[in-house]
Amino acid sequence: MGSFVIRRILLGILVLFGVIVITFTITRVVPSDPAAQWVGPKATPEQIEAARIELGLDKPVYVQFQKYVAGLLKGDLGRSLRTHQPVSRELKNYLPATIELVLVSTIIASLIGLPLGVLSAKRKDEWVDHFCRFFSVGVVSLPTFWLALFLQLIFYRILGILPMGDQLSMDIKLLYDIPKITGFLIIDCLITGNFVILKDALVHMILPGITIAAYPIGLVARMTRSALLEILGEEYIRAARSYGLPERMVLWSYALKNSLGPTVTVVTLSIGYTLVNTFLVEAIYSWPGIGNYVATAVISLDYPAIMGVTIFSACAYVVLNMIADIIIALDPRVRV
Amino acid sequence: MRRLSKIKKVSLLMVLLIITSVLFSGCGGTDTSGESKQATKPKIAFYAFDSIPLLNWDPSVEFSNGVIVMNNIYETLLKYDPKEDKIIPVLATEYQKSEDGLTWTFHIRKGVKFHDGTELNAEAVKFSIDRTIKLGKGASFIWDPVEKIEVVDDYTVRFKLKYPAPLDLIAASAYGAFIMSPNSVTSEDWFSEGREAGTGPYKLQSFKMGEEVVLAKFEDYWRGWEKEHFDKVIIKKVSETATRRQLIEKGDVDITIKLPYEDIEALKDHPDVKVVVGPSFENLFLMLNTDKKPLDNKLVRQALSYAFPYNDVVKYAMGGYARQAKGAIPHGLWGHGEDLFQYTHDIEKAKELLTEAGYPDGGFKLLLTYNSGDEAEKKAAELFKAELVKLNIELEIRGMPWESQWEMAKAEDPNKRQDIFMFYWWPDVAGPYTYLYNLFHAQDEIFFNLAYWENEEFDKLIDKANIQSGVDREKAEKMFIEAQEILIEEAPAIFVYDKQYVRVLNKSFKGYKDNPAYPHVVFFYDTYREE
Numbered sequence: 129m130g131s132f133v134i135r136r137i138l139l140g141i142l143v144l145f146g147v148i149v150i151t152f153t154i155t156r157v158v159p160s161d162p163a164a165q166w167v168g169p170k171a172t173p174e175q176i177e178a179a180r181i182e183l184g185l186d187k188p189v190y191v192q193f194q195k196y197v198a199g200l201l202k203g204d205l206g207r208s209l210r211t212h213q214p215v216s217r218e219l220k221n222y223l224p225a226t227i228e229l230v231l232v233s234t235i236i237a238s239l240i241g242l243p244l245g246v247l248s249a250k251r252k253d254e255w256v257d258h259f260c261r262f263f264s265v266g267v268v269s270l271p272t273f274w275l276a277l278f279l280q281l282i283f284y285r286i287l288g289i290l291p292m293g294d295q296l297s298m299d300i301k302l303l304y305d306i307p308k309i310t311g312f313l314i315i316d317c318l319i320t321g322n323f324v325i326l327k328d329a330l331v332h333m334i335l336p337g338i339t340i341a342a343y344p345i346g347l348v349a350r351m352t353r354s355a356l357l358e359i360l361g362e363e364y365i366r367a368a369r370s371y372g373l374p375e376r377m378v379l380w381s382y383a384l385k386n387s388l389g390p391t392v393t394v395v396t397l398s399i400g401y402t403l404v405n406t407f408l409v410e411a412i413y414s415w416p417g418i419g420n421y422v423a424t425a426v427i428s429l430d431y432p433a434i435m436g437v438t439i440f441s442a443c444a445y446v447v448l449n450m451i452a453d454i455i456i457a458l459d460p461r462v463r464v
Numbered sequence: 465m466r467r468l469s470k471i472k473k474v475s476l477l478m479v480l481l482i483i484t485s486v487l488f489s490g491c492g493g494t495d496t497s498g499e500s501k502q503a504t505k506p507k508i509a510f511y512a513f514d515s516i517p518l519l520n521w522d523p524s525v526e527f528s529n530g531v532i533v534m535n536n537i538y539e540t541l542l543k544y545d546p547k548e549d550k551i552i553p554v555l556a557t558e559y560q561k562s563e564d565g566l567t568w569t570f571h572i573r574k575g576v577k578f579h580d581g582t583e584l585n586a587e588a589v590k591f592s593i594d595r596t597i598k599l600g601k602g603a604s605f606i607w608d609p610v611e612k613i614e615v616v617d618d619y620t621v622r623f624k625l626k627y628p629a630p631l632d633l634i635a636a637s638a639y640g641a642f643i644m645s646p647n648s649v650t651s652e653d654w655f656s657e658g659r660e661a662g663t664g665p666y667k668l669q670s671f672k673m674g675e676e677v678v679l680a681k682f683e684d685y686w687r688g689w690e691k692e693h694f695d696k697v698i699i700k701k702v703s704e705t706a707t708r709r710q711l712i713e714k715g716d717v718d719i720t721i722k723l724p725y726e727d728i729e730a731l732k733d734h735p736d737v738k739v740v741v742g743p744s745f746e747n748l749f750l751m752l753n754t755d756k757k758p759l760d761n762k763l764v765r766q767a768l769s770y771a772f773p774y775n776d777v778v779k780y781a782m783g784g785y786a787r788q789a790k791g792a793i794p795h796g797l798w799g800h801g802e803d804l805f806q807y808t809h810d811i812e813k814a815k816e817l818l819t820e821a822g823y824p825d826g827g828f829k830l831l832l833t834y835n836s837g838d839e840a841e842k843k844a845a846e847l848f849k850a851e852l853v854k855l856n857i858e859l860e861i862r863g864m865p866w867e868s869q870w871e872m873a874k875a876e877d878p879n880k881r882q883d884i885f886m887f888y889w890w891p892d893v894a895g896p897y898t899y900l901y902n903l904f905h906a907q908d909e910i911f912f913n914l915a916y917w918e919n920e921e922f923d924k925l926i927d928k929a930n931i932q933s934g935v936d937r938e939k940a941e942k943m944f945i946e947a948q949e950i951l952i953e954e955a956p957a958i959f960v961y962d963k964q965y966v967r968v969l970n971k972s973f974k975g976y977k978d979n980p981a982y983p984h985v986v987f988f989y990d991t992y993r994e995e
Contacts, residue, residue, distance in 0.1 A: 160867040171527075172605050173909055211519050211674060212656075221673065277706055285710050292711055293702075298508065301670075302678065302696055412704045416675045423703070424516060424674065427837065429865050 136453055140446040147442040148200070148435075152193055155431035162431065165209040205439070206432035210425070215436035218421065223440075224311035225295060226410070226417030230402050232314075233337045237344035238395060244345070245352025245391075250379060252357065260349060268346035272405055276339045276412040283335060291332050293413035300328045336413045340405055344398040351394045355387035389456060396452040400445045506695035509973070509988055512702040512711055512720040517677050520602075522655040523642035523662070524595055527602035527892075531638045533677050533699055535985045537579075538642035538662035541570055541589065541635040544894050544981050546745075549798055551632050555584065555643055555663065565628030565934035570635070572619040576686045578645035579660065579667050586615040591646040599652070603640030603892050609934070628934025630895065637893050638982040665989035666697055676700035679988070692992035712737055718973040718991075721965070721984060724839075725783025728966055736971050742978040743796040744965045745894070747789050748844070749903065750832075750958035751885040751914040755878035758828055763821035765955040769807040770814040771851050772958050781843035785966050789959035791948040792899045796980065798937065799896025801945035805952050807959075811854055818855060826856030832884040833872065836863030841886050844960065859884075874910045885914045888963070894981040896944040897930045904951060917956035922947055 163180040164171065171179075180186050184195060199206060205215035241264075248260035283290040291297060295313060296306070304325055307316040314333075317326035359365065360383055368378050410419035418437060425433035511532070518530035523538050541556040556570040576584035590613045597607045609629035614622045623631055635641055648654065648661035660668045665687070666679035679697040681689065702708045702720070709727050711717045715736050723731070731737050752759045752768065759765055774788040793800040818826060832848070834841040842863060849859040862882075864872070875881050889912075891898045902911070905926065906918040929943035952959075965978060975991040 158868070160865065161871055164870065165867055167601065171602075173911055175601060178600070210516075213673060218673065280707070280710060285714065288714075292714070292716065293707060294700075298510065298698055299505075302506065302508065302698075412707060414675075414700070414702050414704070414707060416672055420703070421674060427865075429867055 132457060133450075133454065136450050140450055143446055144439070144442055148197065148439060151435050151438045152196060155435060156189060158429065158431075160429050160431075162209055165429065166212070200439075205436040208425070208433045209430045210428050210433070215432050218433070219418065219436055219440060220311070222416065222418045222421045225313070225415060226403070226406055226419060228312050228314055229333065229336055229340065229406060229410075229415065229417060230399060232333055233340035233402060234344065234395060234399055236337055236341040237348055237398070240341070241345040241348025242352055242391070244349040246356060246379065246384060248349065248353040249356035249360065260353070264346035264349040264353075266346070267342040268350075270342055272339060272343070273408050273412060275342055276336070276409050279335050279339060280412070290335055293332075293336070293415065295332055295416055296325065296328050297332070300325055336409055336415055339409050339413075340402055343405065344395065344402060347394055347398055348391060351391045352384075352387065355390045356383055359383045359387040392455055393452045396448050396455070400441075400448050403441060403444055507693075507993055508696045508698060509694040509986075509991060509993075510717040510719075511697070511699045511986055512708050512717040513699055513984070514701075514703060514705075514708070514720075514722040516674050516701050517699040518671075520655075521658050521660065522599075522602075523644055523660075524592075524599050524604065524640065525602040525655075527639050529984065531982065532985050533679075534642060534662075535638065535664070535982055536666045536679055536697065536988050537660050537664045537668060538644065539664050540637070540641045540643065541572075542632055544633060544636040545979065546796055546798070546894055546981050547979075551636060555589070556635070559632060561631070561934075563935075565931075566625045568623040568625070568631045569616070570621045570623070572621060573686065574619060576663050577684045578648070578663050579682055580645050580648045581684075582645045582647045584643070584663055585618050586621045587618075588646050589613075589621050589643055590615050591649075592643045593641075595644075595649070596640050596642075603637065606634050606637050606640055606893050609634070625934070628931045630893075630933045630937065633893050633895055636981070638985065639892055665693075669696070674701070685989075687989070692994075694988055694991060694993070697988045712968050712970065715970055715972075718970045718993075719976065719986060720968050723966070723968055725785060725966075728783065728785075728968065731968055738969045738971050738973075740967045740969060740976070740978065741785060742965050742967075743794070743980050744890075744963045744983065745794050745797050745980045746888050746890040746963040746983070747792075747794045747899075748841070748886065748888055748960040748963070749792075750848075750960060751887070751903070752956055752958070753878065753881055753883045753885070753916060754956050755916040756881070756883065758821070758823060759830075759883055761821050762954055763817045764823065766807075767814040767817035767821065767855070768852075769955050769958050770810045770817065771848075771855060771857075772807070772960070773809045773847050773851050774807075774960065775809065776847050777844045778961055780847065781840045782961060782963070785964045786961035787964070789962050791945075792903065792951060792957070792959060793896045793944070793948065794962035797891070797894060797896065799899075799941055799944040801948055804945065804948055807952075807955075809851075811851065814855060826852075829858045829860065830883040831860045831862065832886060833862050833864050833869040833882045834886040835866050835869070838863075845886065873914050878916065887914070890983060891981070895933065896941075897926065897933070900926045900944065900947060900951075901930070904956060915956035917954070919950060919954060922950045922954075925950070 163176050163183060163185055166179040166183060167175045184192060196206065203216055207213065208215050208218060211218065244260050244264065248257045251257050280292060284292045306325065307320040307322055309316045309319055313329050314326065317329060365378060365383055368382050406417060407419035407423055410417045411423050422434065422437040425437065513532065515529055518526065518533045519528050520526040520530060523534055526534055539554050541554060543552040543554050545552055555573050555576060557573050559568060559570045561568045572584060572586055572589060578584060593607060593613060596604050597610065609625045609627055609631070611624045611626045614624065616622050625631065643663060645661035658671055665682055665685045667682045669678040669680040671677040677699045681693065681695050702711065705724055705727065708720045709723055712720050713734060728739055732739050752765050754760055778784060778786045778788060787795055788806065790806045791801050791804045818824065832845055834845055845861045849861060852859045869882065869885065873881050873885050889899055889903060903913060904915065904917055905913065905923050907913050910916065925943055925947040929940045929947065932943060933940035965980065967978060969976060972993050972995055973991060974994045976986060977990065979985070
């Protein structure tokens with residue numbers, strides 16, 4: 129087990145190094161002048177030359193790479209070409225909002241997807257099953273941006289019961305001191321017991337949360353259904369049933385528990401996917417998270433920011449993959 | 465096993481929490497009455513901006529959209545009203561210039577306080593402009609004519625210039641002309657944490673970098689708060705056009721910009737919304753590569769100028785919210801020549817000119833680059849392409865990020881550059897020189913002179929006109945117009961259109977006046993709510 133984990137970690141580091149090399153190369157190959165970006169669209173040649181020296185762009189590429197990696201080890205991701213702020217500080221500002229959104233939508237996905245999958249498996253080939261399957265395929269294939277706009281149209285524009293976007297209402301932002309302890313809004317509200325703000329924050333989370341949860345809901349439902357069906361055909365289930373155990377106990381306690389492995393893996397991996405999915409959704413909901421940040425960075429070719437987010441996403445993927453592998457390895461049936 | 469049940473418990477708790485809070489809220493949105501700390505609700509103005517509201521908190525450096533925030537926090541010595549061609553006193557009450565245009569004396573307003581409580585005086589003015597010049601960043605180049613700044617007495621400042629220049633217009637620039645408190649600004653990076661030291665009507669209350677800025681009124685503002693004003697101002701990035709449209713339709717924002725023209729058409733009849741169309745100083749150029757065959761031939765360039773479908777582009781690419789350009793200076797800005805020659809769409813004439821140039825059957829290929837993501841530029845390019853087909857000229861259209869297309873334009877070898885470079889220009893100092901000098905004056909290095917055009921007569925004329933503008937602006941204007949005659953005859957660029965700004969306002973949002981010299985700036989002090 130120990131050697132397995134160490135092997136996974138070493139492999140993860142190798143993958144990350146690969147990502148750094150590739151993103152660094154790509155950002156250097158793309159025709160662009162970072163120094164010109166640094167000083168803005170209407171600068172003088174002298175200003176651009178000064179920026180080139182300030183940014184170390186006059187040095188050879190391998191020196192720049194060395195400097196970048198050395199900085200990276202100290203947690204320094206360079207400065208954004210657009211805002212001139214350290215990228216690491218900006219990531220710290222934007223990440224909590226995104227992580228909160230991703231976690232909430234993952235919880236929503238598990239809460240809806242899991243029962244749906246169980247129901248579907250229990251009533252295999254009945255109309256409930258057909259409906260659940262149709263539903264789960266449907267939500268997986270809905271384009272996220274379309275769903276986001278659709279939900280806005282219904283719940284904000286027509287019904288007027290949910291806010292359009294953003295993390296908090298303007299009134300709340302202006303009239304209250306927003307607690308800033310961990311940077312995670314919901315947690316900060318819970319710590320300080322600030323329920324007015326908490327309520328507002330949760331209401332604002334509904335639409336983006338559902339939008340992002342749509343894809344994993346379908347995934348979880350389908351995975352649960354097929355894993356459960358396989359287990360339900362096993363000998364020991366038949367044995368349990370023949371002992372006269374109540375069906376509910378057989379289903380939820382014997383079968384579901386044993387079929388959770390693949391579902392947990394799927395949920396863990398879908399967090400990585402969800403993270404990328406937020407890029408679009410955040411722009412539509414004006415959500416002050418990392419997706420919104422990187423969308424602007426890409427449009428303006430702000431390569432230190434793009435690299436920062438890429439490296440973060442790669443880290444998240446590697447870690448989540450590792451967790452998924454370890455969870456599977458923990459299952460005594462898989463252990464060798 | 466036990467760990468799993470813990471996770472279960474935690475997630476169950478979270479879920480219960482979410483459900484109960486949602487139930488309690490009744491999905492009611494934002495009702496905060498009763499619990500709010502303030503007795504009366506502040507009057508709030510909300511500006512949904514399409515992009516990041518501000519990049520840099522340093523008023524000496526910020527040279528981007530940040531002027532929409534800066535112009536509410538800071539003030540300049542003067543302001544310029546291009547519609548009336550009038551200089552409006554702000555922090556300077558009056559000013560005089562010497563006969564030769566080399567010495568300018570400004571009298572500073574008394575009783576003005578900075579947000580940190582410091583009194584405005586001549587020292588502060590000298591400090592601010594010296595600092596901007598010394599840092600040499602952003603729009604600092606507008607102060608190039610200044611040789612030195614002298615403090616005559618507490619409320620008088622004298623500028624000595626190296627050469628005559630319209631210092632009143634420079635002091636009224638939307639960028640790089642802000643006055644800041646010397647008591648606060650103690651180091652070069654004092655602003656970097658997000659601080660301000662202005663005299664403007666609004667103070668910085670809070671901000672989230674790259675997302676939003678919240679301003680609150682400055683109680684000691686020199687013009688006072690007797691009339692109707694907003695207490696707070698929110699400027700927020702809402703990048704999705706669909707989101708901006710819904711917000712304005714619902715009445716949740718007071719002003720927004722840059723909506724697609726289809727949306728604007730639909731919003732025109734909306735009862736709670738007002739669409740305001742005004743001139744802008746942004747105009748679109750097609751810079752022709754005069755260093756490369758066949759565009760090194762004046763006749764070919766003229767032929768292309770005739771082949772361009774101006775009316776269709778204004779109608780279909782800009783939804784009618786533009787005017788065909790006349791020369792290089794946009795309508796409404798001094799230096800614009802209403803009597804200048806204007807090319808019209810005339811394919812026959814283009815054919816004649818091509819024949820005369822030795823290309824009777826066209827038969828060449830051109831590469832046009834535009835700023836990717838700009839729909840109007842793309843449509844304009846497509847429409848142009850369709851016309852060029854009629855002349856048997858093949859036009860390749862390539863959308864590129866601005867930086868990349870600019871890199872290409874600066875290539876050593878003229879043959880590696882694009883043939884046609886499409887881009888907008890807008891002024892830093894309101895006047896014709898910024899257009900004519902940056903785009904068409906010969907330069908040692910390629911920069912914005914992306915037609916690579918050189919004409920000694922033209923250069924001499926605009927340089928002379930620029931110096932003249934510090935002494936006698938009317939005379940200078942005539943010279944600038946004369947220079948444009950050369951430009952139009954030589955046709956190093958196609959002058960496409962002058963953009964019009966379209967703002968969508970909430971009907972209850974009053975007092976807004978568009979000033980194209982300060983692009984996209986809303987001077988919130990002048991605005992108020994009328995229910």
